[in-house]
């Protein structure tokens with residue numbers, strides 16, 4: 001339905017003989033007989049918030065979902081091309097004479113928001129998509145080895161820094177060709193000479209390249225070629241650009257600007273320096289190292305250009321390779337394999353080595369004896385008495401071969417073998433077997449734990465080292481919607497002008513969606529919360545928030561008791577959200593018992609009077625005022641004349657808050 005954006009589209013799609021050319025201000029249902037409905041004819045005003053209420057079993061859902069929604073869906077499918085229809089299948093016409101004024105129908109039920117195990121609140125609401133764009137465009141990569149931010153500068157940006165030095169500043173442009181590496185580098189110096197450069201700086205000292213420069217092959221050295229020396233003044237831009245380009249080429253993407261310390265004023269700490277050489281910064285001469293690629297000038301760690309897909313745990317470009325982006329690892333668990341440490345190691349402590357009969361599987365006891373002999377413990381002792389070093393060998397294996405003593409009838413045979421450990425043996429068996437039965441049997445010894453490499457954060461370490469206002473993407477998705485709102489609301493102050501210009505649009509989209517979530521009472525959810533673990537009401541409200549975010553108009557939304565499980569305070573916000581959906585130009589039909597929702601509706605319909613066979617009729621309809629005067633069951637309740645019992649019993653308690 002995404003392609004249909006304007007009201008006009010829908011009318012075009014839904015033209016029938018009756019509706020043609022006539023503006024529709026209501027949906028007219030004639031002769032509805034689904035389930036227990038008794039030939040119901042009812043008018044529902046369009047572009048309004050309509051509540052259908054009544055006892056449980058009175059026929060509310062039969063009217064809202066089985067008739068109106070079902071027909072809306074059916075007509076939608078019929079309006080599609082034959083090609084599209086073949087994928088959707090035939091839909092049965094509900095038992096109704098006819099319905100006029102119907103719009104494309106969107107049902108927001110309480111079914112889980114997603115079946116994909118990788119879906120999170122962030123992905124189903126599209127917030128994560130915008131986060132990925134935001135981090136790719138405005139994020140600052142940090143060296144994962146702890147060397148601080150690695151920024152990238154274009155030649156132009158580096159030239160700008162040089163140009164802004166005070167006039168008269170003496171400036172040297174250096175190309176770092178060797179950085180902190182052992183060696184004598186005779187051939188490097190020869191090549192510099194051949195390339196026509198005269199001066200080099202070796203370990204901070206100036207030399208002519210033809211000098212006999214003392215370099216100890218066992219010590220670390222830094223060699224920089226002096227590409228140019230000049231004095232800052234008007235009209236040097238051309239020369240600056242050429243020299244910086246030449247230096248970047250020689251320095252494989254790195255260039256050092258070295259200038260008089262006195263010029264440091266006015267340059268300030270805000271200069272977009274990739275890295276400052278602290279020792280020099282305190283002395284007379286200031287060195288600033290720039291990099292035109294994302295690479296750490298300290299350790300050489302380099303990173304390709306940031307792309308949105310790198311921040312996706314569903315993409316091989318971003319997913320932690322250890323857990324393939326799931327954040328968890330299911331592995332053999334020593335506590336499940338050996339639940340009783342009072343049992344002797346060789347005789348039954350390791351459960352997968354024991355048959356159902358209680359007998360220990362052949363050759364395992366002898367293997368464990370051999371491990372004991374190799375490490376120095378007695379494998380016939382209970383597990384709790386075996387030293388840690390011994391149990392480590394049992395679980396994780398030994399690098400040296402062990403000697404196994406096998407007894408056969410009369411004699412004993414010895415042989416050497418490698419002991420890979422219980423965990424690795426089980427893993428191998430699990431991976432190599434073709435038998436589902438064996439796999440199922442072994443699964444009882446496995447447990448699911450946070451991935452040891454990414455600690456459940458699902459992304460590669462270098463991706464997690466990309467930060468925005470000091471936070472990586474995983475830290476942000478770990479925040480609740482409320483905290484996230486606070487973070488993004490205050491983000492502008494923490495970003496540079498450039499970052500801000502790039503980030504603005506994505507931040508706006510993110511903030512909007514976060515507010516929708518807060519408005520439907522979901523401020524406590526974290527963005528990384530697995531969508532499958534959401535309660536029905538939560539999933540429904542997320543879909544509601546997503547629908548508002550999509551900005552569709554001219555739709556018919558049908559919701560089933562959206563207030564369920566919602567705290568009183570949040571109920572008002574939910575109602576405001578429903579009204580907002582209406583104000584966007586949609587018809588919102590809510591099946592609901594909630595008093596506040598009913599009183600906020602534009603139109604109320606009660607089905608009844610009883611349940612099942614005794615229901616299925618419209619007993620009252622109208623605006624809130626008309627409805628309250630109708631004397632129907634719900635009106636009596638709303639007027640405080642009667643306590644209503646059945647529907648309330650179906651509700652979850654309002655207090656305390658589910659959070």
Ligand SMILES: [Zn+2]
Nearest residue numbers: 143147296299
């Ligand atoms: Zn580094």
Ligand SMILES: [Zn+2]
Nearest residue numbers: 320323451454
């Ligand atoms: Zn991982």
